[in-house]
Amino acid sequence: xxxxxxxxxxxxxxxxxxxxVVEALPPRRCAETLTVQQLxxxxxxxxxxxxxxxxxxxxxxxxxxELAPLHPAQAQAKLGHALSAEELLRWTVVEHxxxxxxxxxxxxxxxxxxxxxxxxxxxxxxxSARQVALGWLAGRSECEPNEEDE
Numbered sequence: 088x089x090x091x092x093x094x095x096x097x098x099x100x101x102x103x104x105x106x107x108v109v110e111a112l113p114p115r116r117c118a119e120t121l122t123v124q125q126l127x128x129x130x131x132x133x134x135x136x137x138x139x140x141x142x143x144x145x146x147x148x149x150x151x152x153e154l155a156p157l158h159p160a161q162a163q164a165k166l167g168h169a170l171s172a173e174e175l176l177r178w179t180v181v182e183h184x185x186x187x188x189x190x191x192x193x194x195x196x197x198x199x200x201x202x203x204x205x206x207x208x209x210x211x212x213x214x215s216a217r218q219v220a221l222g223w224l225a226g227r228s229e230c231e232p233n234e235e236d237e
Contacts, residue, residue, distance in 0.1 A: 089118040090137040094144040101196025101209040104145040125169035135183035149195035157189040
């Protein structure tokens with residue numbers, strides 16, 4: 088089973104890109120989607136039960152949509168208000184002694200002010216990021232779109 092996690096706040100303009108990308112994905116038989124404002128320790132249980140996870144998040148410093156593999160943080164992560172994806176993976180190992188194959192899909196954003204709209208650059212990046220996420224999901228040949236969504 089795959090899990091695609093959209094991270095962000097849709098009330099802070101481009102910060103909601105991760106959520107919007109995940110919401111734009113069609114349902115798949117062997118993939119679940121989840122949207123969160125931030126990564127928290129309670130997600131380790133869910134991560135312990137999947138084979139692969141794709142985190143999708145806005146990147147204020149990014150210039151292009153980028154897909155990169157992730158690994159658990161080397162040092163024990165301190166518990167805070169929110170965790171990085173690498174820290175969350177580390178806590179998954181600590182708590183459940185397993186770690187899914189993990190990837191980060193970074194989507195460039197420009198405006199992180201209060202508001203629900205996306206910047207023009209983010210709107211352009213949204214479809215590109217959706218296509219990359221679909222390609223990642225297609226990496227599992229046994230995971231096809233639901234028939235009613237084709």
